[in-house]
Amino acid sequence: NDLDPTWLETIPLFLKVREIELFALMYREHGSLDQIDNDWDARFMMGRQESIYNNRPFVAYDFSQLAPDH
Numbered sequence: 745n746d747l748d749p750t751w752l753e754t755i756p757l758f759l760k761v762r763e764i765e766l767f768a769l770m771y772r773e774h775g776s777l778d779q780i781d782n783d784w785d786a787r788f789m790m791g792r793q794e795s796i797y798n799n800r801p802f803v804a805y806d807f808s809q810l811a812p813d814h
Contacts, residue, residue, distance in 0.1 A: 746812040759802040767792050 780786045
C-alpha cells in the first residue's frame with residue numbers, strides 16, 4: 745500500500761494537533777500540572793507546553809522517507 749506524498753507531508757501537522765489536544769485534555773482534567781498523580785500523564789506533560797510553544801515536532805521523523813519513490 746502506497747500513501748500519496750501529500751498525505752505524508754500532513755502527518756507532522758496531524759501529530760502536532762493531537763499533541764495539543766492531549767495537552768488540553770490533561771490540563772483540563774488535572775486543573776494544573778502540579779496536581780497530576782498519574783505517572784504516564786506526568787511524563788507526557790513534562791516539557792510539553794514548551795514543546796508546543798516552540799513548535800518542536802511531536803515525532804522527529806522525516807515521513808517523506810515512506811514515499812514509494814524514496
